[in-house]
Structures are given as structure tokens and as C-alpha cells.
Amino acid sequence: MKGKRNIFLVGPMGAGKTTIGKQLAEILKLEFVDSDHELEDRTGAPIDWIFDIEGEDGFRKREEAILEELTQRQGIVLATGGGAIVSDKSRNFLAARGVVVYLETSIEQQLERTRRDKRRPLIQNDNPRGTLENLMKEREPLYLEIADLTVATNISSVKSVAKEIVELMEQPIA
Numbered sequence: 001m002k003g004k005r006n007i008f009l010v011g012p013m014g015a016g017k018t019t020i021g022k023q024l025a026e027i028l029k030l031e032f033v034d035s036d037h038e039l040e041d042r043t044g045a046p047i048d049w050i051f052d053i054e055g056e057d058g059f060r061k062r063e064e065a066i067l068e069e070l071t072q073r074q075g076i077v078l079a080t081g082g083g084a085i086v087s088d089k090s091r092n093f094l095a096a097r098g099v100v101v102y103l104e105t106s107i108e109q110q111l112e113r114t115r116r117d118k119r120r121p122l123i124q125n126d127n128p129r130g131t132l133e134n135l136m137k138e139r140e141p142l143y144l145e146i147a148d149l150t151v152a153t154n155i156s157s158v159k160s161v162a163k164e165i166v167e168l169m170e171q172p173i174a
């Protein structure tokens, strides 16, 4: 595991990829990059606009292109978007170019952590719980397929999850 220099965080909305990623990068003195933010900066439009105008397919194509480029960097902690792993191409880039850490979270925690933020287009509907449950069914096998490490985030603070990842990264590959 030590040979791979990048850390890629995957997991559903509200898992903490962005928040934990920043902490992790600080501890490890690596550069932090967030593919959602990068995509918004380059497009000049917020994610919910991109979904409105180009649909989810258009968003995924943009995400693939950004991930193709970002995963070629060295020494980064990358927070991915919650649905990045639905694309075969994106999954392959992530699996091949760094240590993939799956941040595992309950639906309850996802709801709690995403409640106040209205910028996630897929859950701006009458039944966010049902949507999150369906997405989890579809996506969990894909997170697990490429995960080198799986870390639970339900009962741990942002800081302790970041520290746990650092410790796991230091252990030799089983």
C-alpha cells in the first residue's frame, strides 16, 4: 500500500469525503482536491445547474474527464463525488491510481448530514430517505469493488476517522 501515493475517498453523499479529506490531507501534508469543487470551478456553474441543464449523464461525463486528469497527479487526497463510482471509466481510474478508501455511513447519518444543505440535486425531492436507500443498493457493491480500505464514519468524529485512515495506511498489506 505504501507504493501508492494518492488517497481517493469514495462513499455516498454525507459520508464525509470532503470534510475528512481536508483533515487527512493536513495530517499527511498532501494536497487536497475535491472533484465536485474542481468541476464547479472549471464549469463556472454549481452542480445543481449542471444537472438541470445537462442531466445526470452530462454531469457524469464532466466528472469522468476531471477524474481522468486528477487521478494522474501524485501525492493528493481526493474527495470524489458520491456517484463517481457509477462510471466504469471513473472506477477504473480510481482503482488503478491510488489507495481507495470507502467511507461507510448509515442512511440515518446521511440524512442528518445532508439535511441543511440544498445543493445536492439527487435528494431535493419528497423522499430523500427512499432515494438514498435506492442509491445505496445500487452503489454499495461498486464502492466495495474498488475499495482498498473500508472505514466506518457513523460514530466517529471527523478527526478520529482521519486518524484511523492514517493508521490503516501505515499497516503492511495483509
Ligand SMILES: Nc1ncnc2c1ncn2[C@@H]1O[C@H](COP(=O)(O)OP(=O)(O)OP(=O)(O)O)[C@@H](O)[C@H]1O
Residues within 6 Å of the ligand: 011, 012, 013, 014, 015, 016, 017, 018, 019, 020, 036, 079, 080, 081, 082, 083, 113, 114, 120, 153, 154, 156, 157, 158, 161
Ligand atoms: N464523521 C462525521 N461526524 C460528524 N459530522 C460529519 C462527519 N463527517 C461529515 N460530517 C458533516 O456532514 C456534512 C457532510 O459532509 P461532507 O460534505 O464532507 O460529505 P461528502 O461525503 O463530501 O458528501 P458529497 O458526496 O455530497 O460531496 C458536513 O457538514 C460535515 O461537517
Ligand SMILES: O=C(O)C1=C[C@@H](O)[C@@H](O)[C@H](O)C1
Residues within 6 Å of the ligand: 012, 013, 036, 047, 080, 081, 082, 083, 084, 119, 120, 121, 122
Ligand atoms: O451521489 C451523487 O450522485 C452525487 C454526490 C455529490 O457529491 C455530487 O457529485 C452530486 O450532487 C451527485
Ligand SMILES: [Mg+2]
Residues within 6 Å of the ligand: 017, 018, 019, 034, 036, 079, 080, 081
Ligand atoms: Mg463532498
